Amino acid sequence: MRRLKRTSVVLVVIAVLMPVMAAADPIVGVWKTEPDRKNLISHIQISACGDKFCGQIQxxxxxxxxxxxxxxxxxxxxWDVASEGGGKYGGGDFWIPMVNVDVVPQMTLSGDTLTVRGCEHVVCGHQKWTRLSN
Incomplete structure (x- = not known):
């Protein structure tokens, strides 16, 4: 019985801390994209969304x-992008507005640079985003 209570307490602590741990992740913040095909630069707010990450065009x-x-x-x-450790993020979905397509993103964080990649069948693209703020 005592072991069950201890396990329950540990599970509650983990459930409470998961969003906090995600919020403290180095990917969280505002990022500046490279120019797109229309020569527009966007600022993307990356936030913790539960225990994963999502990005919104700011x-x-x-x-x-x-x-x-x-x-x-x-x-x-x-949305639904997960940390894979070692500065790598993946899974979830990434919407490409210019062509209205969803792809599975792969992101790699190195200092204040986030390399964002996505593929639709055999066509792949990538950009390097620069951190604006945490």
Whole structure:
């Protein structure tokens, strides 16, 4: 009985700490994308979403740095991405607005650079994002 209580307490502590541990993950923050095919640069807010991560398009800018409005601002860019350890993240879904396609993302964090990759069948693309803030 005592062992069961101890196990229950450990499970409750883990359930409480999982979102906190995800929130403290180095991927969390605001990231600046490379220019897309329309020459727009976006700022992506990466947040802990339960024990995984999601990214939302926060704002967009033209090549001169002027903020622009697009219908994609505020939309989720990716969701259900999990830490795989060692600065690698994957799984979940990544939406590519330009072609309205979902791909499985692969992300690699190195310092303040996040390399984001995704493939649709045999066509793959990648970008390097730069950290703006934590």
């Amino acid at each position: 704002s967009a800018y033209d090549k001169s740095g002027k903020e622009v409005q697009t219908p994609n601002i505020g939309k989720k860019l990716f």
